[in-house]
Amino acid sequence: MQRTGLTIVAVMMAGSMAAPLLAQTPAPAQPAPASPAPSQPLFATTKVEGTDNVYVFRYQNHQSMFVVTPEGVIATDPISYGRPQAATTYIDEIRKITRAPIRYLIYSHHHYDHIAGGRPFKEAGATIVGHRRAHERLAARTASDVLVPDEIVDEKRTIELGGTRLELVYTGRNHSDSSLVMLLPRERIIFAVDFNTLGAVPSRLGVNDSYPVEWEDSLKRTLALNWDRQIPGHPGPGGRLGTRQDMEQQLAFMTELSAEVKKAAEAGKCFDPATKEVRLPHFATLQGYEQNIEWSTHRWCGYWGRGI
Numbered sequence: 001m002q003r004t005g006l007t008i009v010a011v012m013m014a015g016s017m018a019a020p021l022l023a024q025t026p027a028p029a030q031p032a033p034a035s036p037a038p039s040q041p042l043f044a045t046t047k048v049e050g051t052d053n054v055y056v057f058r059y060q061n062h063q064s065m066f067v068v069t070p071e072g073v074i075a076t077d078p079i080s081y082g083r084p085q086a087a088t089t090y091i092d093e094i095r096k097i098t099r100a101p102i103r104y105l106i107y108s109h110h111h112y113d114h115i116a117g118g119r120p121f122k123e124a125g126a127t128i129v130g131h132r133r134a135h136e137r138l139a140a141r142t143a144s145d146v147l148v149p150d151e152i153v154d155e156k157r158t159i160e161l162g163g164t165r166l167e168l169v170y171t172g173r174n175h176s177d178s179s180l181v182m183l184l185p186r187e188r189i190i191f192a193v194d195f196n197t198l199g200a201v202p203s204r205l206g207v208n209d210s211y212p213v214e215w216e217d218s219l220k221r222t223l224a225l226n227w228d229r230q231i232p233g234h235p236g237p238g239g240r241l242g243t244r245q246d247m248e249q250q251l252a253f254m255t256e257l258s259a260e261v262k263k264a265a266e267a268g269k270c271f272d273p274a275t276k277e278v279r280l281p282h283f284a285t286l287q288g289y290e291q292n293i294e295w296s297t298h299r300w301c302g303y304w305g306r307g308i
């Protein structure tokens with residue numbers, strides 16, 4: 001059993017404000033496969049067990065990593081789509097731990113549900129970093145609450161700050177074409193968002209913007225990095241972190257999905273009746289299997305049956 005636990009160091013809740021805030025907040029654009037219990041506080045900041053300075057900030061069903069050093073803070077995804085108060089809460093939570101400047105805000109990928117809300121970080125002096133494709137896509141669109149990265153990563157960049165080393169690695173196209181793996185080599189922890197669902201079948205939004213087959217290669221490249229634990233962009237089952245076994249399972253699911261849908265495409269069954277017929281009994285116990293398997297089949301049918 002790998003170490004996957006989190007130690008809760010600070011949990012705050014808006015008290016009587018929580019219900020109205022929740023009521024006014026749009027549903028997350030990317031529903032996570034493993035939803036936290038409804039009774040869970042609106043947000044929480046947790047220090048990752050076994051680390052000195054690595055934290056997870058969760059707001060409703062999204063989460064991001066931040067690292068605190070004497071010379072400044074490295075923050076990631078502001079997770080404020082449809083709820084600008086999440087970004088200011090995130091900064092308030094950082095400020096309870098340190099007064100050091102927020103030096104960086106790093107985007108995991110370009111999807112708004114993870115990266116909307118960068119403005120207060122920028123105003124606090126942070127430099128926004130994202131993959132080249134995230135920059136291209138965001139610069140071409142005009143979402144007022146989504147800021148374009150100031151600095152671009154192509155294949156790899158290393159950030160050294162206050163004795164902490166963070167590697168930003170592009171492992172190829174997967175759930176998006178702009179996903180950066182953020183690796184803390186000393187802690188052997190990665191922050192990886194949306195392309196490795198923990199014990200679950202990807203949702204519709206998990207596969208809408210995805211790259212079948214290349215996704216498998218990206219998982220293999222990510223597995224080739226030196227890490228033991230993954231901080232996911234949505235809480236894992238019971239709030240746990242991800243493991244290499246989770247990623248190996250995701251890879252196995254996609255490999256089998258791809259082989260089955262390819263057969264269906266060759267038999268002229270894409271999109272229908274393949275979406276109704278393709279089933280992967282080895283993976284039937286994964287969370288969301290019944291609700292989501294057709295979305296995966298549909299996306300892979302696009303690839304194998306239509307060249308999409």
Ligand SMILES: [Zn+2]
Nearest residue numbers: 030111175194
């Ligand atoms: Zn996404």
